[in-house]
Each structure stands twice: as structure tokens, then as C-alpha cells.
Amino acid sequence: MVLTSIRNPVIKRFRKLQQAKVRHQQGQLLLEGTHLLEEACRAGLGFDVLCYSLDWQDNHSGLLSRAIAQSQRSELVSDAVLAAIATTVNPDGVVAIAPYQLSSAVAWDEHFANTPFLGVAVDALQDPGNLGTIIRTATAVEVDMLVLSRNSVDPTQPKVLRASAGQWFHLAMRNSEHLPTTMAQLRQYFRAVPLQVIATSPNTHLSYWDIDYCQPSLILVGNEGAGVSDEVLASA
CATH class of the missing domain: 3.30.1330.30 (Ribosomal protein L30/S12)
Structure with missing residues (x-):
């Protein structure tokens, strides 16, 4: 029928x-x-x-x-x-x-203790295609966690899912009401080897290849026009 x-x-x-x-x-x-x-x-x-x-x-x-x-x-x-x-x-x-369920809690996974943690946090990202691309790329390089600021594009948008090429379902994602607070919570899990927070910026002398990713790392990606906010940068 x-x-x-x-x-x-x-x-x-x-x-x-x-x-x-x-x-x-x-x-x-x-x-x-x-x-x-x-x-x-x-x-x-x-x-x-x-x-x-x-x-x-x-x-x-x-x-x-x-x-x-x-x-x-x-x-x-x-x-x-x-x-x-x-x-x-x-x-x-x-x-x-x-x-679906996107939690705001930063849950600890035991395998983080045995492998170099790699996370990505997005701050006020607005374009659904860009978020989908980040999800797709993060999954390809086996990122452990993607953190989304509350003022970023809605991750449940159909355009985001399509741009992720289906990788949306294979990546651990968390919402963040306040990104600096979430970053501080993550840092508490890494005491023996501190978590390094890497902010992307057009005004820097370091390139992607200059960073040592063998230690726990969180990469910050900012708004398409304004970049990472000053408040979040201050927490990096």
C-alpha cells in the first residue's frame, strides 16, 4: 500500500x-x-x-x-x-x-588515558556546510570528541548531516553552554600530561605542522569572519 x-x-x-x-x-x-x-x-x-x-x-x-x-x-x-x-x-x-542525543556533559572515556587525546572545539561557527566538513574531517583523523559552542550552527540541521557525508553518526559530539568552562573541565582529566589548547588564527608564526600532537590536544576553530572569540582565546 x-x-x-x-x-x-x-x-x-x-x-x-x-x-x-x-x-x-x-x-x-x-x-x-x-x-x-x-x-x-x-x-x-x-x-x-x-x-x-x-x-x-x-x-x-x-x-x-x-x-x-x-x-x-x-x-x-x-x-x-x-x-x-x-x-x-x-x-x-x-x-x-x-x-539522537547530544549531551553537554564532558564524559571521560578510559581509552583517552592510553592514546593521545585529540579534540576539536568550534566557537560560533555559522555555516552548516563548514560544520559538516569539520565533522567529516575529524572522523577521518579519528578525533575523540567534537565540542560545539551554544552559538554555533545547529548540528541537527539536515544540511550539516549531508555535508558530513554520514560521518555525523560516527563522531562523539558535545554541546557547550560556555566553551571556557568546558575547556577547564577537559583540562582536569589531563594532569600527568597537560592538555594543550591550540587556537586557530590568521595572525600567528606557527603552522599546523609545528604542533606536537603526541600530547593531549584540543584544537579551537572559530567563526568564519571573526575567528575565535577573545574570551575563548584567553582560555587557550
Whole structure:
């Protein structure tokens, strides 16, 4: 049976999740596209609802079987319904709702004590594509933690997830109400070998290659125009 009405309560859930406020209140993500779904499945993410078109079903039977097995509910929908619930101009045929949780607590992981810790903190970053790129790059180099200041771009934006190429699901992320406080909390975990905080800046004599990353390190990335704020710089 194909779901064809955009007035269906399930479809209304998808459309509401296009609003950041609703995503945060409900703790749910809006996932769009084959690659994002595939990465979410690989990460073992469960889906509250999965919607897909007939063409997508015919072309991705294996992935569909895995996704349905991880879904509480799945619906075959018309192309018109899919277009109504997607945020992209040309959706590729699949959209899902998944739960998420971003904590503000800086949790200690025992493996940090055995390997050089590498973290990244973003301060007032505004562009969703830039955040997605940072997530993708951080995952590639096995960053342990990404810390997001409260005035940075919303990490649950569909554009952020797409720009991350699905790596969003493979990186530990934390929200920070006050970045200097979060940095101080992190420093408490590293006493034998102190945590070095490295602020990116256009006005410095040091390059990326001059830093010793064999000791615990936290890299600060600032706003696209203003850079790292003075308050955060003072804590570096």
C-alpha cells in the first residue's frame, strides 16, 4: 500500500522536524538520502519512521531490508509525498526519522588515558556546510570528541548531516553552554600530561605542522569572519 496523502499524521511529523525547535524538543533527526541512511545503518542507529519511494525500493532492496529491520515503522510513499517531506530539491527516494542525543556533559572515556587525546572545539561557527566538513574531517583523523559552542550552527540541521557525508553518526559530539568552562573541565582529566589548547588564527608564526600532537590536544576553530572569540582565546 502506497501512502499518498500529505495530511497523514506520519507525514506531518516529518514536516515538523524541518524546524530546529521541534528537532530539539523531540530529540529526533531528519535523515535524507541513500548515503546518510547507509551510514546510519552502519552505526546501528534505529529509525522511528522510514519512508521510501517505489523506485528507491526497486534499486536498493538490500539496504531497504537492513533499514526496515532497524525501523519501528516503514512506509512506501508516493513521489509527491516524498517531495513534501524532504528538504532537498531533488530527493533521491528515502527519508527517515531517527532519535539522537547530544549531551553537554564532558564524559571521560578510559581509552583517552592510553592514546593521545585529540579534540576539536568550534566557537560560533555559522555555516552548516563548514560544520559538516569539520565533522567529516575529524572522523577521518579519528578525533575523540567534537565540542560545539551554544552559538554555533545547529548540528541537527539536515544540511550539516549531508555535508558530513554520514560521518555525523560516527563522531562523539558535545554541546557547550560556555566553551571556557568546558575547556577547564577537559583540562582536569589531563594532569600527568597537560592538555594543550591550540587556537586557530590568521595572525600567528606557527603552522599546523609545528604542533606536537603526541600530547593531549584540543584544537579551537572559530567563526568564519571573526575567528575565535577573545574570551575563548584567553582560555587557550
